[in-house]
Amino acid sequence: MQCGWGIMADRKEQGGVHMQQQKGISTLTTVTYSVSAVGREATLACVNIFFLAFLNIYMGLDVMVLTAAFVLIRALDSLTNPLLASVINNSRRGRWGRYRPWMLIGAVTNCAALLLMFYPINVDSSILRHAYYIAMFLVWGLTFTILDVPTWAMIPTIANSTDDRNKVTSLKGLVGNFGGFILISLGTSLIIPVVAASEGVGWAHFVLGGAAAAMVLLFISITALFTKERFELPEDKIPFKEVFKIFRENDQLAAHAISYLLLLSAIMTAMEQQIYLFIYYGDMGGLGWLSQGVGYMVFSIIGGIGLGFSMMFYQLIVKKIPREKAYGASFFLAAFGMAAMFLVFYAMRLQYGPYGREIAKWINVVMVALASFPFFTASGLSQIGSAVMAADTTDYGEWKTGRRSDSVIFSVQTLLAKLSTAVSTLIIGIGIKAARLPAITQEFNHAVGEFEYRFVDEAGAAVSTGALDILRLFMFIVPIPLCILGYYVYKKKYTLYGARYEEIKREVDARREKG
Secondary structure: OEOOEEEEEEEEEOOEEEEEEEEOOEHHHHHHHHOHHHHHHHHHHHHHHHHHHHHHHHOOOOHHHHHHHHHHHHHHHHHHHHHHHHHHHOOOOEOOEOOHHHHHHHHHHHHHHHHHHOOOOOOOOHHHHHHHHHHHHHHHHHHHHHHHHHHHHOHHHHOOOHHHHHHHHHHHHHHHHHHHHHHHHHHHHHHHHHHHHHHOHHHHHHHHHHHHHHHHHHHHHHHHHHOOOOOOOOOOOOOHHHHHHHHHHOHHHHHHHHHHHHHHHHHHHHHOOOHHHHHHOHHHOHHHHHOOOHHHHHHHHHHHHHHHHHHHOHHHHHHHOOHHHHHHHHHHHHHHHHHHHHHHHHHOOOOOOOOOHHHHHHHHHHHHHHHOHHHHHHHHHHHHHHHHHHHHHHHHHHHHHOOOOHHHHHHHHHHHHHHHHHHHHHHHHHHHHHHOOOOEEEEEEOOOOEEEEEEOOOOOOOOOHHHHHHHHHHHHHOOHHHHHHHHHHHHHHOOOOHHHHHHHHHHHHHHHHHO
16 A cells, blocks of 8 residues: 655756656555564663662662763763764765665664673673673774664654554554564563573563563564655764754754653653662562563553554554644643552552452553553653654754755764663662662572572562552652653743645755755
8 A cells, every 4th residue: 555645866966866757655654663672662761660670679780870971871871972973964865775785784783782782791800790790881883873774763764654654653653663672572471580490580571581582673673674764854974073064054953852851861761760669669570570571561561452552553643643742742641640550559558459460460550551641652752752753853954054965963862862861771770779679599499390589688578558658659749840841841942843844845956956
């Protein structure tokens, strides 16, 4: 099935690009491009959800040292992202296009980084162990940029109209989150409990990193091999010294980036460290999570329905509701969902009542998942809305300055993913330290032939409800003001929609046709 109309460059001529009317994006191109997000979300889920917990809880590394280092590395990424984007932007367009070779390079190097960062090193020196894993986190961040920037920058070269961009980004978001769900489900319900029982939790996480690496290599390769860059848009060579000038000139890019960074930071804080609650909260698994990780999978399935719903029906939603209002609603849905999850977790402190312990545990899992439904819906709406807005700000930059720099502008998407994780890591790191959550150690029980786990501080003792209250406060209440502030910036500063954007797009297309 094909829909929409676009323009495709037939050949370059002096002063511009010769354009020819062409049918819009095909279903095959949409699918082969969108599956790249499966690998992207797999590597993000593996690192953002499991890495800090792996190092802090099971490797016994200091959470504040890790937090400070990870935040510093993310700040460094704010410089390396535009630099790498500039290199990609200025690279020669070959037989495979400009972006696909970079995607393959990024996939291979990111796979290697995943394996190295989850390798359980056994050295006595705490300093060396901290230094190794921090260095691997830095390497992973650099390789993720090489992987991610060209993937985003491809969008205008395969989808020229707003409808086509909505179509491809909505499917990309939907299948991408399916990739994250697969990785999380495999990790919590199969890989970690099974491998940890026989080989220990360290090697279990190494196998998990290997599974994520395989997904990255497979799905990014599919996109690189089968998705062609259809529109040869004008692309100026951008010296690195002018990269930051682009951000200053493009006021709509700045408005989008700031508002989405605030929202995404709030979402990441609430979403990516919930695994701590499943590990430490007795009613939801406690130490038994290692053998009962299916509870986290059930939570992901129910809560993820909201995410899938918003992505699957995004095009229908924006036909009924203007997309600027649908995107604005995501700020309030996220805040409402976080408040609901906080209250549900707080309610779990009540007695079991007429229910047995096992039944109560599953009731709690379902209650948390249902409370998270509006939160996940907000996440889906904002992901697709942000991708479309990034493509629109690229057109706006070309209209305003006469220069087009897809790679540089789309590097903002990668940068926002990293900076939001830095903010969420800082908030969660402080929360974990304030809650004084104990590390978990493993010992091999020769009688049963398996590894067993216990808290380092108080063997087998339950974590206090007060500690969990502190953790929940940092996860679900502290981020809410970020949603409110993000909506204020978006409402006041972002104007690139409706009639104004359509007029800008028509003028940009007309300039290209004139050459």
